[in-house]
Amino acid sequence: MSYSPLLTDLYELTMLAGYFDQGMHERPAAFDLFFRQNPFRGGYAVFAGLDTALSYLEALSFSGEELAYLENLRIFKPDFLAYLADFRFTGSITAPPEGAVVFGGEPLITVEGGLAEAQFVETALLNIINFQTLAATKAARIKLAAGDATVLEFGLRRAQGPDGGLSAARAAFIGGVRSTSNVLAGMRYGIPVRGTHAHSWIMAFPDELAAFRCYANEFPDSCVLLIDTYDTLKCGLPNALTVARELKERGHDLAGVRIDSGDLAYLSRQVRAAFDEAGFPGVKIVASNELDENVIESMRREGSRIDIYGVGTRLATCAGEGGGALGGVYKLVSMDGEPKLKLTSDVAKATLPDRKKVLRALAPDGSFILDLIALRDEEILPGAVVFDPANPVQHVRIPEQARLVELRSMVMRDGARCVPTPDLERSADLASQQLQLLPDGCLRLVNPHIYKVSISSGLNTLRLKLMNHIQSKYRT
Amino acid sequence: MSYSPLLTDLYELTMLAGYFDQGMHERPAAFDLFFRQNPFRGGYAVFAGLDTALSYLEALSFSGEELAYLENLRIFKPDFLAYLADFRFTGSITAPPEGAVVFGGEPLITVEGGLAEAQFVETALLNIINFQTLAATKAARIKLAAGDATVLEFGLRRAQGPDGGLSAARAAFIGGVRSTSNVLAGMRYGIPVRGTHAHSWIMAFPDELAAFRCYANEFPDSCVLLIDTYDTLKCGLPNALTVARELKERGHDLAGVRIDSGDLAYLSRQVRAAFDEAGFPGVKIVASNELDENVIESMRREGSRIDIYGVGTRLATCAGEGGGALGGVYKLVSMDGEPKLKLTSDVAKATLPDRKKVLRALAPDGSFILDLIALRDEEILPGAVVFDPANPVQHVRIPEQARLVELRSMVMRDGARCVPTPDLERSADLASQQLQLLPDGCLRLVNPHIYKVSISSGLNTLRLKLMNHIQSKYRT
Numbered sequence: 001m002s003y004s005p006l007l008t009d010l011y012e013l014t015m016l017a018g019y020f021d022q023g024m025h026e027r028p029a030a031f032d033l034f035f036r037q038n039p040f041r042g043g044y045a046v047f048a049g050l051d052t053a054l055s056y057l058e059a060l061s062f063s064g065e066e067l068a069y070l071e072n073l074r075i076f077k078p079d080f081l082a083y084l085a086d087f088r089f090t091g092s093i094t095a096p097p098e099g100a101v102v103f104g105g106e107p108l109i110t111v112e113g114g115l116a117e118a119q120f121v122e123t124a125l126l127n128i129i130n131f132q133t134l135a136a137t138k139a140a141r142i143k144l145a146a147g148d149a150t151v152l153e154f155g156l157r158r159a160q161g162p163d164g165g166l167s168a169a170r171a172a173f174i175g176g177v178r179s180t181s182n183v184l185a186g187m188r189y190g191i192p193v194r195g196t197h198a199h200s201w202i203m204a205f206p207d208e209l210a211a212f213r214c215y216a217n218e219f220p221d222s223c224v225l226l227i228d229t230y231d232t233l234k235c236g237l238p239n240a241l242t243v244a245r246e247l248k249e250r251g252h253d254l255a256g257v258r259i260d261s262g263d264l265a266y267l268s269r270q271v272r273a274a275f276d277e278a279g280f281p282g283v284k285i286v287a288s289n290e291l292d293e294n295v296i297e298s299m300r301r302e303g304s305r306i307d308i309y310g311v312g313t314r315l316a317t318c319a320g321e322g323g324g325a326l327g328g329v330y331k332l333v334s335m336d337g338e339p340k341l342k343l344t345s346d347v348a349k350a351t352l353p354d355r356k357k358v359l360r361a362l363a364p365d366g367s368f369i370l371d372l373i374a375l376r377d378e379e380i381l382p383g384a385v386v387f388d389p390a391n392p393v394q395h396v397r398i399p400e401q402a403r404l405v406e407l408r409s410m411v412m413r414d415g416a417r418c419v420p421t422p423d424l425e426r427s428a429d430l431a432s433q434q435l436q437l438l439p440d441g442c443l444r445l446v447n448p449h450i451y452k453v454s455i456s457s458g459l460n461t462l463r464l465k466l467m468n469h470i471q472s473k474y475r476t
Numbered sequence: 477m478s479y480s481p482l483l484t485d486l487y488e489l490t491m492l493a494g495y496f497d498q499g500m501h502e503r504p505a506a507f508d509l510f511f512r513q514n515p516f517r518g519g520y521a522v523f524a525g526l527d528t529a530l531s532y533l534e535a536l537s538f539s540g541e542e543l544a545y546l547e548n549l550r551i552f553k554p555d556f557l558a559y560l561a562d563f564r565f566t567g568s569i570t571a572p573p574e575g576a577v578v579f580g581g582e583p584l585i586t587v588e589g590g591l592a593e594a595q596f597v598e599t600a601l602l603n604i605i606n607f608q609t610l611a612a613t614k615a616a617r618i619k620l621a622a623g624d625a626t627v628l629e630f631g632l633r634r635a636q637g638p639d640g641g642l643s644a645a646r647a648a649f650i651g652g653v654r655s656t657s658n659v660l661a662g663m664r665y666g667i668p669v670r671g672t673h674a675h676s677w678i679m680a681f682p683d684e685l686a687a688f689r690c691y692a693n694e695f696p697d698s699c700v701l702l703i704d705t706y707d708t709l710k711c712g713l714p715n716a717l718t719v720a721r722e723l724k725e726r727g728h729d730l731a732g733v734r735i736d737s738g739d740l741a742y743l744s745r746q747v748r749a750a751f752d753e754a755g756f757p758g759v760k761i762v763a764s765n766e767l768d769e770n771v772i773e774s775m776r777r778e779g780s781r782i783d784i785y786g787v788g789t790r791l792a793t794c795a796g797e798g799g800g801a802l803g804g805v806y807k808l809v810s811m812d813g814e815p816k817l818k819l820t821s822d823v824a825k826a827t828l829p830d831r832k833k834v835l836r837a838l839a840p841d842g843s844f845i846l847d848l849i850a851l852r853d854e855e856i857l858p859g860a861v862v863f864d865p866a867n868p869v870q871h872v873r874i875p876e877q878a879r880l881v882e883l884r885s886m887v888m889r890d891g892a893r894c895v896p897t898p899d900l901e902r903s904a905d906l907a908s909q910q911l912q913l914l915p916d917g918c919l920r921l922v923n924p925h926i927y928k929v930s931i932s933s934g935l936n937t938l939r940l941k942l943m944n945h946i947q948s949k950y951r952t
Contacts, residue, residue: 004660006663007632007660009633010659010669010670011672013659019680024680029680066663073669075695123632124638126634127635127637128637128638131635154485156485156599157598157602157606158603158801158802160607160636160643160794160800160801161604161640163636163640164636167636181487182483182484182485182486183489183545183546184484187480187482193549195487195489197487197491198487200806200808201494204591204811207949215494219494219551229819230946230950314799316801317793320799323790323793323795323796324795325793326634327789330676342675342679343706474710474711
């Protein structure tokens with residue numbers, strides 16, 4: 001997909017015009033993209049969208065039509081428009097790999113480059129990373145709730161626009177939901193596509209049994225019958241059993257049945273018992289209807305017998321705490337080599353200045369102990385004392401036996417990718433592995449354990465110094 | 477924008493393959509697209525997305541690459557793939573104009589055509605209409621809450637993907653939010669684009685006053701200064717006053733200031749008083765930060781002095797009751813000229829069979845009395861008795877003095893548009909006018925008056941007959 005450079009907020013362009021006019025546009029700058037709170041009040045997030053973001057940056061340039069539109073707005077000077085005609089992204093990008101488990105407060109993407117180019121990409125990067133990271137996280141929650149059952153994403157019809165459905169399918173795959181009904185996502189991203197049929201299929205035939213028979217004839221080895229059109233237990237189930245027997249006589253197996261209404265947990269037990277009793281233990285039960293991680297978890301707790309969860313609306317729109325948006329922000333952290341800090345009304349939430357690295361402390365068994373944000377060139381060793389960014393007098397020591405690994409690496413340099421892009425499968429595997437390495441309780445859906453994200457001594461000292469400086473300058 | 481035909485659920489294609497194989501694909505069918513509950517537990521919805529949907533239908537065809545992908549799935553037969561190569565939408569579409577105020581339970585779009593083509597477009601139509609109608613409705617709620625103040629949409633960075641932002645800006649315009657920060661929405665849809673600057677602009681300069689001065693020099697006649705970077709009242713406000721005076725000396729007017737944090741209602745009163753006292757009553761106050769219709773309404777109630785509300789995340793993602801999705805569905809209502817009905821576990825929620833018209837009963841002053849869904853060829857006159865679809869024994873009479881107008885018209889015939897497309901401005905005007913014609917209490921944000929949507933005697937009788945038929949056939 002190609003993104004127009006005009007997919008941005010007007011203020012990016014007005015700021016650029018100002019920087020250009022002042023001759024500030026090429027002064028070296030660094031911005032951090034991060035979110036403050038884990039989505040869904042959960043214990044983690046799954047980073048996604050990087051490949052989409054890098055493709056956007058590589059292709060960034062203004063067409064003649066786009067420049068003509070900007071000219072017609074009559075707010076930009078000719079020399080600035082001429083500058084835009086040659087505008088490309090030539091900076092560098094530091095980021096975790098897609099699928100990495102990340103946490104609120106950590107710099108995810110750091111953009112370095114001239115002030116203008118690094119500022120300009122704010123809106124598009126936020127748009128891409130906010131949504132895909134949110135959807136990957138939602139998918140991980142749903143997949144973890146479903147346990148060994150399969151989850152199928154089929155939210156396209158309720159997604160927020162066509163790309164909402166497409167990006168959600170991509171991100172959901174990274175988060176662990178490895179099949180989709182979205183055929184375009186299948187073609188574009190190689191995601192396995194799956195589906196059953198609609199109630200209208202049943203209604204287009206004289207009766208339900210005729211509709212089932214016809215579908216089974218068409219797809220004898222992959223047939224999933226929707227059994228709730230008229231009455232799941234009185235009519236759909238007996239008709240599906242009839243078709244299962246007929247298929248067997250012809251050497252095929254009914255793949256499954258889908259239940260889309262009613263008490264899914266209760267119905268799944270009844271349907272399972274009936275197929276087992278009739279000698280069809282291999283028929284899968286698919287359930288759908290406004291599912292999410294909470295519904296799935298409670299149905300499993302009461303002994304539902306569901307093999308495949310079809311999850312649509314609430315996955316594709318990332319419904320839940322937070323209202324369908326990840327609150328990612330993009331803040332200037334360095335300019336001309338000088339660290340920059342943004343205060344907020346809550347002093348403990350001041351940004352983390354300067355260019356930084358993110359280290360993850362691993363126990364000898366590979367499990368995650370804590371994350372540490374440090375200055376880029378600061379030496380950090382196991383045993384170091386680290387600080388709580390929300391309460392700088394709180395500190396802990398990194399265990400001596402911990403191993404420190406960098407969460408991020410430079411993935412684009414001088415506007416060109418400098419590492420190969422991992423395929424989606426590898427990103428999904430990474431997420432799946434990392435989620436199992438979190439401390440106990442981080443995966444809990446409600447009131448999870450909060451993973452520790454600390455800052456280094458050097459960063460803590462610099463931040464306090466800049467905070468004092470700003471407060472004495474502006475708030476006296 | 478062009479939509480790939482693969483932007484669909486796999487099951488549409490498997491059903492089509494089945495219909496094609498059975499020779500059923502050209503049998504005449506009609507489907508209704510509708511939602512059951514007004515979004516946000518509100519009193520209405522604003523219909524949007526039709527033009528996008530018609531463009532999709534007009535352009536619908538499979539490319540060689542798309543057909544090759546489908547072939548590689550190894551679930552479709554060669555003759556069906558050959559059929560898809562020539563597949564076009566040749567049916568008809570009946571719909572209200574964009575901007576029309578509509579209600580839960582009413583058929584919005586009716587698609588008539590061959591069974592295959594009418595079935596196939598389900599997913600894409602739902603995707604387009606669900607989101608744009610939801611966003612237009614959210615925008616209407618926000619605009620109505622804001623009263624005479626201006627609302628600016630700037631949710632792109634938190635929208636659900638790039639198209640989430642673009643479709644939201646388009647739909648929001650129809651709903652009454654007539655400016656956006658989204659430059660691409662400006663170019664593509666002619667929506668006025670607006671913006672200020674970011675905190676990073678301030679931080680890129682030695683101090684706040686220098687940053688303000690520079691921005692004012694760049695845009696002396698359209699300068700809106702963000703005054704909360706360090707401290708709104710102690711620092712941002714006095715610096716903005718300085719710049720307002722300096723601009724005035726040079727013959728320009730400071731356009732406004734923006735407040736993006738803190739108690740917006742309180743701060744707006746302080747800032748208003750300071751500018752008024754200094755002789756700048758024309759400086760506008762822009763407020764932003766997690767706004768929606770509820771926050772705006774309560775701030776206005778406590779006497780805030782805000783001229784322009786910048787609304788981002790919660791508009792672009794349609795946050796609120798319902799989790800960011802309109803639950804639109806798409807149901808077969810007629811085949812081979814025979815009416816079709818879908819039962820649900822709640823009998824009162826059975827679908828409305830057959831091809832229908834939607835009539836709106838208007839009082840002599842033009843205000844809306846009730847909507848009535850009737851069979852397409854049924855004659856309805858003022859004075860007719862109409863029924864509650866959820867409780868068929870409840871009935872009322874249409875007032876004798878009422879005027880009945882059709883809500884919908886045929887907008888596409890044989891696959892081609894048959895009415896000119898109104899521009900976005902006219903759609904927005906229509907929404908604005910119709911919202912004022914609703915009965916008292918329908919516009920209330922919480923627990924609104926529920927507008928009456930009735931069914932005709934003919935439709936009621938047909939529906940009861942089909943319900944009895946299905947129940948005796950399948951549920952005994």
